[in-house]
Amino acid sequence: MIDHAHDLDCVREATERLLTAVAELDNASLAEPSRLPGWTRGHVLAHLSRNADALVNVLEGRPMYASAAARDGDIEEGAARSLDVQLSDLRESAARFQELGAAPADWARTVELRNGVTDSAARVPFRRWAEVDLHHVDLGIGYELEDLPAEFTEREIDFLTQRFARHKDVPSTGLTSGSGRAWTTGGGAPGGPVEVEGTAPDLLGWLAGRRDGSRLTVRGGDLPQLPPL
Incomplete structure (x- = not known):
């Protein structure tokens, strides 16, 4: 059985690991390539912020993204921002996701993600955990697959x-x-x-x-x- 409260705690811990690591970077390093083809580290961070908001949309019954083009445009627009702006956005978007996750809700309900994919609301926190920890690895800043929690x-x-x-x-x-x-x-x-x-x-x-x-x-x-x- 999925324990969404446990997973929300794990998302919080993963987010803190990410924020601590990113805070050691500088503006120049954000413009360097990530491990994802065509994306800088700035693209990865912008995606993580917008993904938190997108999963809030999912949990509140709205489309995850307005469109594929809007998703891509938001990431591209956010990629070149300075380190302090990226960090603030990461913190604030993560806080919005955590706040909604802590609110009373029917976690057994079915929700819709991108491209018609459906899942239980209870699995959304784990999906966010995967986004945060795997993209932390994608940044190429010393956090590797071997560093991921075994669970x-x-x-x-x-x-x-x-x-x-x-x-x-x-x-x-x-x-x-x-x-x-x-x-x-x-x-x-x-x-x-x-x-x-x-x-x-x-x-x-x-x-x-x-x-x-x-x-x-x-x-x-x-x-x-x-x-x-």
């Missing part, structure tokens, strides 16, 4: 393997971590079963498109090419 890593692997389950482009695939945890995914494409083994951070990196999977051990075929998130 988050295993739960995000759970989430992503469910997302790719029965996907038409992914053959049946079994994953095993060094700790002995096992998952299955794919199954909608011919071939397999493919067995993939590695550390939990490396498995997450491959599933989330943050690593190429070269450090994974693969048996029964080639490492599947996963669709973009």
